[in-house]
Amino acid sequence: MGYTHYWYMEKDKEIEEKVWTNFTTDAKSLIVGSPILEKAREEYKSYPQDPTEIDEVKIKFDGGHETFYFERKSEQVSWREDQDWVFNFCKTARKEYDGLVTAALLLAKHHLGNRIRISSDGNVDEWKNGAWDDVPSGYELVQKVLSEKEANA
DSSP: OSSSEEEEETTTOOHHHHHHHHHHHHHHHHHOOOHHHHHHHHTHHHTTOOOOEEESSSEEEEESSSSEEEEESSOOOOOGGTOEEEEOOOOTTOOOOOOHHHHHHHHHHHHHHGGGGEEESSHHHHHHHHTTTTTTHHHHHHHHHHHHHHHOO
């Protein structure tokens, strides 16, 4: 399947407005104008790229492999209707934007707690160290967002 990150959300549960607003505020500071995404878009021009969107219902960004798409209310596909958790994934193939995907998932875990489960083909060291020497890892990116938020509080 390729190097992939996974998350499971509770079926038929919409994230409360305040929680979603806090999550998307942090996600915007992480994603909007990210030099990582700009570099990926430049490098993977041949890959169809969707615009970054962070709004009342979704977080969506493209880094050159698969588009990361996180919904405020996850809809269950018909063939998994008997499952209580909605399965989602994003293949990054360890491209430069991998750290943004793991960071977005870590922010989701921070804001949603046990209402989300995250996993990966990678191990904790890969999430902490990142896939590229010159690109921050998801852990580094999240720490920066959260520490800036605390400093401004």
